[in-house]
Amino acid sequence: MDALLELSGVSFRPGGRVVLDSLELRLDGPPISALVGPNGAGKSVTLRTAHGLLRPDEGTVLFEGRPPPPGDTAYAGQALVFQHASMVRGSVLDNLMLARHASGLSRSRFREQALRMLERVGLAALVRAPALKLSGGERQRLAIARAWLTAPRLLLLDEPTASLDPGACEAIEALVRDIAAGGCRVLFTSHNLGQVARLSAEVFFIDRGRIVERGATADFFRKPRSREAQRYLQGELPWQTTSSTPRAAAPSTVR
Amino acid sequence: MISEALLQAFAMLRHFEGDVVEIAVLSLSVSLSAVCIASLLGVPLGAIAAIGRFPGKGALAVGLNTFMGLPSVIVGVIVYLLLSRSGPFGPLGLLFTPTAMVVAQTCLTLPLIAALTRQIIEDAWGEHGETLRSLRLPLASRGATLIWHCRFSLVAVLLAGLGRAISEVGAVMIVGGNIDRVTRTMTTAIALETSKGDLPLALALGIVLVSIVLALNVVASVTRGVAMRRFGN
Numbered sequence: 371m372d373a374l375l376e377l378s379g380v381s382f383r384p385g386g387r388v389v390l391d392s393l394e395l396r397l398d399g400p401p402i403s404a405l406v407g408p409n410g411a412g413k414s415v416t417l418r419t420a421h422g423l424l425r426p427d428e429g430t431v432l433f434e435g436r437p438p439p440p441g442d443t444a445y446a447g448q449a450l451v452f453q454h455a456s457m458v459r460g461s462v463l464d465n466l467m468l469a470r471h472a473s474g475l476s477r478s479r480f481r482e483q484a485l486r487m488l489e490r491v492g493l494a495a496l497v498r499a500p501a502l503k504l505s506g507g508e509r510q511r512l513a514i515a516r517a518w519l520t521a522p523r524l525l526l527l528d529e530p531t532a533s534l535d536p537g538a539c540e541a542i543e544a545l546v547r548d549i550a551a552g553g554c555r556v557l558f559t560s561h562n563l564g565q566v567a568r569l570s571a572e573v574f575f576i577d578r579g580r581i582v583e584r585g586a587t588a589d590f591f592r593k594p595r596s597r598e599a600q601r602y603l604q605g606e607l608p609w610q611t612t613s614s615t616p617r618a619a620a621p622s623t624v625r
Numbered sequence: 626m627i628s629e630a631l632l633q634a635f636a637m638l639r640h641f642e643g644d645v646v647e648i649a650v651l652s653l654s655v656s657l658s659a660v661c662i663a664s665l666l667g668v669p670l671g672a673i674a675a676i677g678r679f680p681g682k683g684a685l686a687v688g689l690n691t692f693m694g695l696p697s698v699i700v701g702v703i704v705y706l707l708l709s710r711s712g713p714f715g716p717l718g719l720l721f722t723p724t725a726m727v728v729a730q731t732c733l734t735l736p737l738i739a740a741l742t743r744q745i746i747e748d749a750w751g752e753h754g755e756t757l758r759s760l761r762l763p764l765a766s767r768g769a770t771l772i773w774h775c776r777f778s779l780v781a782v783l784l785a786g787l788g789r790a791i792s793e794v795g796a797v798m799i800v801g802g803n804i805d806r807v808t809r810t811m812t813t814a815i816a817l818e819t820s821k822g823d824l825p826l827a828l829a830l831g832i833v834l835v836s837i838v839l840a841l842n843v844v845a846s847v848t849r850g851v852a853m854r855r856f857g858n
Contacts, residue, residue: 423755442678443761456756458774459856468770472761502857520760 372435373398374524374555375420380429382415382579389415390426391579397524397557400571401550404587405559407576408602413559414453416576417526420557421450433524446472449522453529455513457501462493462512465501472520484519491515491545507538514545518554525549527558531565543569563603567591575599633825634832644814644826649833652810655723655797656790659730660738663790664783667735671742672768676750689743692736697729701799704729708800721802726810729796734786741782746771777849784845788838 375397382390390412397403405413418424419431422438422445431438433445444450449472457465466484473480488494491511496504504512510530517525527546531539539562546569550556560566566573566587573590575583577598583590594600637645674685706712708720708728719725749771757767772779794812801808803817811834818827 418755421759423758442758444759446761450759452755452759456753458753458770459776460773468757468760468762471763471766500856516760 373432374434375557376430376432377416377420378430378432380419380426380431382412382419382424382426389579390419392429393576393580395420395574395581397555402546402556402558402570403572403574404566404570405557405574405576406563406566406602408605411576412579413576414528417450417528417557417559421445421448421526423450447522448524448526449517449520450526451510451513451517451528451530453532455509457504457509457512459502460500461498462488462501462504463497465512466516466519469516469519480519487515487519490548492541505538507534507541510534510538510542511545514542514549518549522554525554525556527556529559529561531560531562539565563591575602577602630824630828634829637825637829645829645833647806648809648811648814648830649837651723651808652791652812652834653837655726655810656730656787658727659790660734660783660787662727662731663734663738663786667738667786668742668772668779669768670735671739672746672772673764674739674743675746676754676767676771677764686740686743689736689740693740695733695736696795697733697793698795698799700729700733701796704732704796704800720800721804721808723801723808725800726797726808729800730790730793733793733796734790737789738782738786741785742779745775745778745782749775777853780845780849784842787841791834791838
């Protein structure tokens, strides 16, 4: 089966510092996958490399069988939502209009779609509001809406709910499910293991720039195979260490 | 003596004496024209220097920073040579006309506007560059987006350019010739009247000059404040 995204032997060493080390990642599984790992493991760099924003020193990146586009632009057919969604000084609609070029639609057609999208993500009332004055959750929904408007076949989300309250997290998770239900594949990073358990069906575990484990989410939480993942889960879920089977707790209970 | 001159200067201003108004209008029109032209060229140039990827990008940045402090008399001499009868643009007959002064002030303010724009856009590129690349915007759209995003900061750049243009005396003196009712600006008139000992007129012109710059800065500052409160910092 052809993978939607394939990173083979990808190494990235800016200034000699190893960030990605012969990383192998093949996205050919369920609609939503999670990339999990400790801070500094290379999650964000992996997403940027997969998107075409960073070019690896070694290895190949293929999206739908294509290498990254020339120049410094990202892959067409992909969208990336950054952890800190950047908005320009203008209205909510102005910020959505930035996605028009990638969508390939005419201005009027795209505007119609953007307005519909704002309703879909619950921001219709804020269409004229200054984007820089949105709350963290609203801003992240706007960033996802902007990415979604490019009609991606692969959506990459870098810590989409970092520092958001539970209500805002829930709204983002509902959006991600909607996007996946529409046929777009999703790969996201998160330190919120409850969210990983709720959203994804497959987990890639990354440590020191290498994917050390890949498996079904339930299996990953029930019985991680690699020592790195075992240590990570113990560190992330310290209350489990009191159990006789430290890694047996169901993360779906964690919010 | 100074207080006496000041009183006379205010009396001249109160009665809007013809010379003062005419000189002020010419100064403003020349400097505003120069800043408009320099902005139309300098802002996009600064944006390209900030976000473009081309050989010699570093050299362009150094060049812009260097020319930012170019002495106005040097600019005056170069423009004089270009516009003089024997120069490449001599046949146009522009020397000692307001157009020549606009050309000189454009040359003077262009590097300043381009260099400051480059710095502002470069900072914004650091913040928004990945997003704009991710959205696959072409270079021109990236530049336009960042110029628009930084529009309130760029107003300050344009004001700096206007300040440089309206206050300089060397270049307009050389290429304009300080001809009465033709190319006499506030700064050249101040220099002339001071040398002639007509301090009231020199002071009146000085007060007008400072007032104009102050008024423009107040308007820009208030507009910027209102706009930033509307759209966020």
